[in-house]
Amino acid sequence: MRGCVWLAATLGLTLACGTAPPVQSPDGVGGATARRHLLVVIDGLRPDYVTSGLMPNLHAIGARGVVFTDHHSVYPTVTRVNAASISTGAYPESHGLLGNAVYFPSTNASTFLSTADRANLMRIEGAASDRLLTAPTLGERLQENGHRLLVVSAGSSGSSYLLNHTVAGGGIIHYDYTLPVALGQAVRRRLGPPPPAATPNQARNRYAVDAFLEIGLDRVDPAVTVLWLSDPDTTAHAHGIGHPTSVAALRAVDAEVARIAQHLERVGRLEEFNIWITSDHGFSTYTGGLDLDALLAPYSDTLADGSPRVVGGAGAIYVRDGSAETVADIVSALQRSEQVGAIFTRDGRLPGTLPFDLIRWNHVRAADILYSPAWTDETNAHGYRGTSASRGTAGHGSASPYDIHGTLIAVGPDLRSGVEVSQPTSNVDFAPTFLTMLGLTPWPSMQGRVLREALAGTDDPVFDQTPDAHTSQTPDGRYRVTARTSRLRKYRYFDSATAERR
Numbered sequence: 001m002r003g004c005v006w007l008a009a010t011l012g013l014t015l016a017c018g019t020a021p022p023v024q025s026p027d028g029v030g031g032a033t034a035r036r037h038l039l040v041v042i043d044g045l046r047p048d049y050v051t052s053g054l055m056p057n058l059h060a061i062g063a064r065g066v067v068f069t070d071h072h073s074v075y076p077t078v079t080r081v082n083a084a085s086i087s088t089g090a091y092p093e094s095h096g097l098l099g100n101a102v103y104f105p106s107t108n109a110s111t112f113l114s115t116a117d118r119a120n121l122m123r124i125e126g127a128a129s130d131r132l133l134t135a136p137t138l139g140e141r142l143q144e145n146g147h148r149l150l151v152v153s154a155g156s157s158g159s160s161y162l163l164n165h166t167v168a169g170g171g172i173i174h175y176d177y178t179l180p181v182a183l184g185q186a187v188r189r190r191l192g193p194p195p196p197a198a199t200p201n202q203a204r205n206r207y208a209v210d211a212f213l214e215i216g217l218d219r220v221d222p223a224v225t226v227l228w229l230s231d232p233d234t235t236a237h238a239h240g241i242g243h244p245t246s247v248a249a250l251r252a253v254d255a256e257v258a259r260i261a262q263h264l265e266r267v268g269r270l271e272e273f274n275i276w277i278t279s280d281h282g283f284s285t286y287t288g289g290l291d292l293d294a295l296l297a298p299y300s301d302t303l304a305d306g307s308p309r310v311v312g313g314a315g316a317i318y319v320r321d322g323s324a325e326t327v328a329d330i331v332s333a334l335q336r337s338e339q340v341g342a343i344f345t346r347d348g349r350l351p352g353t354l355p356f357d358l359i360r361w362n363h364v365r366a367a368d369i370l371y372s373p374a375w376t377d378e379t380n381a382h383g384y385r386g387t388s389a390s391r392g393t394a395g396h397g398s399a400s401p402y403d404i405h406g407t408l409i410a411v412g413p414d415l416r417s418g419v420e421v422s423q424p425t426s427n428v429d430f431a432p433t434f435l436t437m438l439g440l441t442p443w444p445s446m447q448g449r450v451l452r453e454a455l456a457g458t459d460d461p462v463f464d465q466t467p468d469a470h471t472s473q474t475p476d477g478r479y480r481v482t483a484r485t486s487r488l489r490k491y492r493y494f495d496s497a498t499a500e501r502r
């Protein structure tokens with residue numbers, strides 16, 4: 001009852017905890033029983049949002065549970081890349097979903113497709129010769145062993161689909177669609193139609209929480225649930241970091257976290273759950289970005305079939321005729337733009353570029369060039385550090401530590417209490433951790449690690465953590481790029497990348 005006792009005390013609950021299902025956990029992992037896992041993804045939650053004044057419930061949970069102080073988003077630091085990485089426990093080099101917008105010439109040879117829209121993902125599935133994701137998923141592994149994965153999302157239809165795109169014996173509840181259909185019918189009967197989008201997106205987030213607690217939990221009986229809340233991302237994109245409306249969104253999300261625990265306690269099921277609260281990426285204030293179309297205009301002729309020779313979007317550039325000279329010319333143009341930060345190419349042989357392998361992006365689908373917006377440590381009007389040379393008000397996607405560094409707090413009966421973990425962690429680590437704690441072997445394709453340092457009954461492990469710097473510059477020294485990584489045993493984490501000009 002230890003986990004239930006402290007969580008009840010943290011959130012002011014009346015102690016009436018239930019009994020966890022008697023599923024044996026593997027030797028040396030977790031407690032005496034393997035319980036359910038609830039992963040709450042709070043979209044765009046920077047770690048410095050989690051304060052006693054701004055998010056008191058989440059802050060109190062962290063004080064009583066496990067706080068991971070060096071949690072990483074997968075690069076590119078965008079939602080759908082990280083949804084695919086959570087789903088597969090793997091990096092883009094393995095799962096093949098390379099951006100918030102992607103280029104599949106077999107589907108559309110002229111432009112990138114937004115992965116926010118599930119319809120585009122289904123178009124890719126219909127046209128591609130291989131799978132949407134080229135790595136097996138957590139849901140599929142659970143299904144093989146008689147367990148289920150439930151996804152409940154107030155985010156985009158694309159991100160929800162990527163979390164369990166084969167549906168794998170479980171289900172997806174989303175405001176635009178639900179799989180299987182009968183699950184959606186049950187949600188509509190109980191909750192009515194979903195509310196419209198808003199900033200803050202409080203009503204939709206609450207609808208998603210209700211759908212999990214009141215329908216999905218009992219009807220699907222999931223071993224693992226991914227519950228995706230769309231704020232603060234939705235609101236901060238529109239209003240900015242620290243804006244009063246964005247602050248209201250944070251407070252509303254914090255209240256939903258407390259409500260989840262209160263409901264589980266009320267129905268006697270709190271002790272069944274290890275609860276993991278994370279973010280898919282961080283967030284930065286925007287300062288104006290590159291006009292990519294203008295930069296690519298000198299190279300924008302067509303191939304024999306009438307399709308474009310060069311296609312760019314979401315920081316990625318494809319030179320479709322394979323011209324090494326054109327790739328070099330475009331890289332040179334990017335290096336001259338003050339709005340461009342780090343530049344990556346497949347092998348990193350071009351001076352002033354770094355290889356895709358450093359960011360785990362070296363997939364057969366990868367573009368010829370990937371670049372990050374330039375970033376700074378500057379402070380915005382509301383006191384939050386971190387800017388990015390992108391268009392709009394605020395967002396993410398860069399190689400800045402403010403976009404890469406995310407939140408991870410964990411609480412539950414199989415987890416330690418009142419500790420901080422300084423070792424690096426990543427969104428690829430959830431799938432192998434959940435499977436191992438359930439007594440299952442992760443897929444060989446899973447590149448994340450088991451977060452053993454968070455588990456109850458284990459000593460505080462000491463791992464050799466090695467920082468590394470990787471540098472490349474142009475022959476004239478006018479552009480220099482440096483990437484920083486951390487290595488923990490065989491696992492490597494991408495920390496940031498910067499560009500310097502003189």
